[in-house]
Amino acid sequence: MPLPSESDLQRWLDSATEAALAAGAVLQHYWGNLSRIDEKGRSGDLVTEADRGAEAAVMAVLERHLPASHGVLAEESGVIREREASLLWAIDPLDGTTNYTHQYPFCAVSIGLLAEGEPVLGVVYDPIHNDLFRAATGLGASLNRRPIHVSKTDRLAQSLLVTGFAYDRRETPDNNYAEFCHFTHLSQGVRRGGAAAIDLAYVACGRLDGYWERGLAPWDIAAGIVLVREAGGRVTAYDGSPMDVMAGRLLASNGHLHQVMSHTLGQIKPLGLPPLA
Ligand code: IPD
Ligand code: CA
Ligand code: CA
Numbered sequence: 001m002p003l004p005s006e007s008d009l010q011r012w013l014d015s016a017t018e019a020a021l022a023a024g025a026v027l028q029h030y031w032g033n034l035s036r037i038d039e040k041g042r043s044g045d046l047v048t049e050a051d052r053g054a055e056a057a058v059m060a061v062l063e064r065h066l067p068a069s070h071g072v073l074a075e076e077s078g079v080i081r082e083r084e085a086s087l088l089w090a091i092d093p094l095d096g097t098t099n100y101t102h103q104y105p106f107c108a109v110s111i112g113l114l115a116e117g118e119p120v121l122g123v124v125y126d127p128i129h130n131d132l133f134r135a136a137t138g139l140g141a142s143l144n145r146r147p148i149h150v151s152k153t154d155r156l157a158q159s160l161l162v163t164g165f166a167y168d169r170r171e172t173p174d175n176n177y178a179e180f181c182h183f184t185h186l187s188q189g190v191r192r193g194g195a196a197a198i199d200l201a202y203v204a205c206g207r208l209d210g211y212w213e214r215g216l217a218p219w220d221i222a223a224g225i226v227l228v229r230e231a232g233g234r235v236t237a238y239d240g241s242p243m244d245v246m247a248g249r250l251l252a253s254n255g256h257l258h259q260v261m262s263h264t265l266g267q268i269k270p271l272g273l274p275p276l277a
Pocket of ligand 2: 092094095096196219220
């Protein structure tokens, strides 16, 4: 299947924006007003009426605008439409649920589109700061309709990085703790934002210089990958090879730091900790 045309991408970008803003209104409504917080199975993996309401809002808009041939993979409902579709939407209605439940103001709606598995369009909307990030392949990346670019930082010692820790961190020695220590030692600092979509959006607009994480789902990263690439940055697997959005492990940077970050990741031995009693 050929890549979608620029005019298709532009049209779908507008639909995704409408959907993200509708979901953002739901998140604003429930902010500080949650009546229920449930765990989804794995310890710490939360879901609330805000996640579900925001997902319903995204779907209501997309159902109105999208051709029936498009697949949809949404975090709270799973596959809503054909997972094998060559055009597949990956939707996280609330990225950063843990932050949201604590009213730590760092969360977003993330809506990405994959064409034959490659991210080609992304909208990330932070409803607390009213930051709207948008990008599509060949159309550039923007924040609140103004073009954005990655940073120019070319030395790790001058960089500000970000990472995260997956919900399975207590069950696997591959828990990212050793990587966090190493990069904390080598950079000006490593943040743990708690919302992968915003981590990527911040690399895209130059607030952060690099990001790595494992254990991610396609809905966490599909949109943000397009933001970083269209803003001039790079996104790959840890070893610099092409990224598979379903593999859940990625390295994103402003490009200048990519090689040194990839090399560093390749040197680190996992730091297993004893399981919790
Ligand atoms: C989580 C956030 C977090 C990342 C986790 C994700 P959720 O998404 O993006 O930053 O470290 O791996 O699952 O559960 O808040 O949508
Ligand atoms: Ca998420
Ligand atoms: Ca989520």
